[in-house]
Amino acid sequence: MIVNRTEVVIGRIVLVVVLVATVIPLVNMLSAALQPADQNPTGLTWPTDPQWGNFVTAFETGNVLRLMGSSLFIVVFVVPISLLFATLAGYALGNLRVRGSRFIFIFLILGLTIPFEALIIPLYYQMQGLGVLNTQWAIILPLIGLYMPFSVVWMRAHFIGVPQELAEAAKVDGATTLQQFRSIQLPLARPALSALAILLFLWTWNQFLLPVVLVSDPLNRTVAGALTFFQGQYSSSIPLLNAGALIIIVPTILVFVIFQRQFIQALLQGAVKG
């Protein structure tokens, strides 16, 4: 590759500036979180006497354990059910290509660009009617439906790429549709499924609008939705607010750093397919 020297240098400098700008807000949260809880900190200054105890205080007064439990409960229902339904439908539309599959596909595509805000008012009264308002189910049920268009489109794209010969070979060997699905198609779909699982986990864990509107008790929300409760709780203490917010985002960041290759891959594919 022909590259001149100044270009490389400028590239490096710009990159470093952007990287610093990206991490400053996060480092700034940490530096504020370590200041004495009863004082108003100033800007980005590393504390002389870091108060790591703020994290313990925020963890206890913020009921973080219960919040994480609530989020986990929501994720445990939303992600596997969405994956199952989307895989079945994706298989029907992408591989079986049944009569009318084009119609189903267009019907689903319609929902792809609907902003959640456009549905939030009717969803509220629907959840009220079902008697699940203020419970985790008010988040779980709508999310499964709202993520369905994207998830089916995603799985369909995978199944379209699987050669038809595989299905035909299995049929010749006398496999039923269900057998064929279980022992041939599912194992092949694992990469697509795990990428979709990552996306759905992240979107559910970070979901904010639904919990804020549909669940009034912050302890029954997702952790992201509970951030507003922290804002109320610690309105007088910037250090504790930042400590609480950090406790909430650190687990996601840890999971991200461990699985970063899969995460970045999934998010990039997600962007392209969405």
Added chain:
Amino acid sequence: MTTSIAPRRAAATAAARRGTLIGWLFALPAIAVYSAFVIYPLIMGIQYSLYRWNGVGTSEWVGFANYLRVFTDPTLLGSIRNAFVLIAFFTIIPVSAGLVLATLIRTMRPGFMSSASQTILFLPQIIPLAAAGIAWSWMYAQTGAINQILEAIGLGFITRAWLGDFDTALPAVGLIGSWVLTGLCTVLFLTGIGKIDQSLYEAVRLDGASWWREFITITIPGLRQEIAVLVTITIIAALSSFDIIYTTTLGGPGRATLVPGISIFRIGFTQSEVGLASAFGIVLMVLVLACVLPIQRLARVRDR
């Protein structure tokens, strides 16, 4: 020969019919939840939008009056205007910055430095937007880091509480969106550039083309697919922004950062005007479609 075809065909049709039935059964759960929690609320939303209803009492048919109010009420129009201003920060800045950044760092050899940069650039994409809002409220505070940096470089006279100032609140909130989305754009463009034929770059370099010429003639055309995708998702993010604004300004000061998402929330739940809020929801949905469809069509036409 001819006699055996008819029964075989009949058997094939029967099998095909059974196949269709099984296929529909496979698709059924997905269609059911989608219909129950997207299509049904959508239809209900359209119905609500034609009534005046406070959520508990009796409702009154008002026809298209709610839609008329969305397009005549200065507060509501103002929130739509603000959403379009946010496109500058959610779409134009991240996409152009991402293009330039990706071009500048494309020369970097893959290694620890480049993968570490990718990880860091992606961080804002991983954390909840609500948390980004909290982080940035503190950055923008009177005693926050932004003012501290401005003081340090001798710009102390422009310091202020950025989110509390009528003139700066909207751009300040918008820049949070730029912070979140620039990394995504950069990394996606980087993978896109990786797919462009490297010999094209070698060729223009040998012709002595400038950096700018190379950018215009090779990088931009090569990335049009990625550009279309990112413009689409960032416009949707701008028009339907909620999380960041909720945790930073709640639409304030005054109505300086009011956006459709926050408006719907306020009208529907604080003012209890369910019909009007539903009408605004439908308008928002149509606005998003009206912005996104032409881009999709443009990208597809350019592809041919």
